Amino acid sequence: MTTTIPTATARRPVPGLRKGRRDGRLAAVLLSPTFLVLGLVIAYPLVAAVRASLFREGQGLDADGFVMEGEQFTGLRNYTDAFTGTNAPVFWNAFWNTTFFTVTTVTIEVLIGIAMALVMNQALRGRAIVRASILVPWAIPTAVSALLWRWVFDVNGVANAVLGQKILWTADGWQSKLAVIVADTWKTAPFIGLLVLAGLQLIPRELYEAARVDGAGSWRQFRNITLPLVKPTLLIAVLFRILDALRMFDLPFVLIGAHKQEVETLAMLAYYEAGNVRYGPAAAYATLLFGYVVIVAYAFVKLLGADLIGEARARRRTARTTRTPAPARKATTA
Numbered sequence: 001m002t003t004t005i006p007t008a009t010a011r012r013p014v015p016g017l018r019k020g021r022r023d024g025r026l027a028a029v030l031l032s033p034t035f036l037v038l039g040l041v042i043a044y045p046l047v048a049a050v051r052a053s054l055f056r057e058g059q060g061l062d063a064d065g066f067v068m069e070g071e072q073f074t075g076l077r078n079y080t081d082a083f084t085g086t087n088a089p090v091f092w093n094a095f096w097n098t099t100f101f102t103v104t105t106v107t108i109e110v111l112i113g114i115a116m117a118l119v120m121n122q123a124l125r126g127r128a129i130v131r132a133s134i135l136v137p138w139a140i141p142t143a144v145s146a147l148l149w150r151w152v153f154d155v156n157g158v159a160n161a162v163l164g165q166k167i168l169w170t171a172d173g174w175q176s177k178l179a180v181i182v183a184d185t186w187k188t189a190p191f192i193g194l195l196v197l198a199g200l201q202l203i204p205r206e207l208y209e210a211a212r213v214d215g216a217g218s219w220r221q222f223r224n225i226t227l228p229l230v231k232p233t234l235l236i237a238v239l240f241r242i243l244d245a246l247r248m249f250d251l252p253f254v255l256i257g258a259h260k261q262e263v264e265t266l267a268m269l270a271y272y273e274a275g276n277v278r279y280g281p282a283a284a285y286a287t288l289l290f291g292y293v294v295i296v297a298y299a300f301v302k303l304l305g306a307d308l309i310g311e312a313r314a315r316r317r318t319a320r321t322t323r324t325p326a327p328a329r330k331a332t333t334a
Contacts, residue, residue: 252268
């Protein structure tokens with residue numbers, strides 16, 4: 001009996017792999033104008049802001065005692081001043097105001113938005129009119145809605161007339177925070193309601209009918225059917241609102257006014273510094289706000305399971321493992 005040594009056979013090229021590479025190159029070529037525009041409008045301003053945050057404008061003395069004018073490199077001094085320096089109280093006040101408005105307004109808007117979506121999803125007479133009326137606050141520009149609510153919260157406005165009191169809503173106090181929360185909720189809750197409504201309309205009615213046959217009540221149907229199936233849409237809506245609330249500027253600026261500590265946000269603080277020709281600290285505040293937004297968005301996506309990038313990678317890995325394997329080596333015996 002003789003044994004022959006198995007010979008290695010050349011691997012055949014996988015047609016799907018070559019086609020995938022061609023499609024990838026074609027996609028890169030087609031997307032290159034978009035990447036170029038994004039680089040110009042996002043990457044370049046970001047790099048310019050980081051660069052500006054390392055400098056300061058004004059006069060100073062060099063090591064030899066001579067007066068220096070113009071931009072002066074200060075390294076991380078603008079950042080250290082924001083955290084622990086002379087500007088630390090102002091920065092931390094704006095940081096906590098931004099966080100407070102984000103958590104409070106988004107929580108209230110989610111609850112009201114879900115309630116709006118559930119009402120609009122019912123087969124009621126005049127449902128189209130209800131949906132159109134709910135769209136009105138969201139369609140109004142933020143600055144215009146702030147002016148409208150400034151009239152409502154005037155000393156002689158509608159709010160004080162209803163409450164029967166003389167509250168200075170636009171003064172620097174707790175009432176100014178409440179005014180901003182009410183105005184922002186009125187404007188943005190319909191946004192969450194519309195997105196949740198789109199998710200509700202994708203849920204098959206047969207699920208609710210089967211649940212009613214099994215004896216499930218309204219609350220159990222909402223908890224076990226509605227909420228899990230509408231969760232992806234709700235997560236996207238909440239993420240958008242969080243990112244928008246962290247950048248809050250125009251609503252408190254127009255409604256309450258400038259230089260009010262109770263409603264001053266990070267975006268407003270950066271605007272004030274830039275208006276006073278302190279571009280270095282302004283760029284540092286803007287960069288810190290950008291980092292805050294990125295961290296919150298990343299944590300939100302990871303903790304709540306909306307990892308769209310991870311799901312795409314998993315699909316690609318699954319596709320690679322299901323490709324046609326190469327021919328196996330054969331051994332013959334005689």
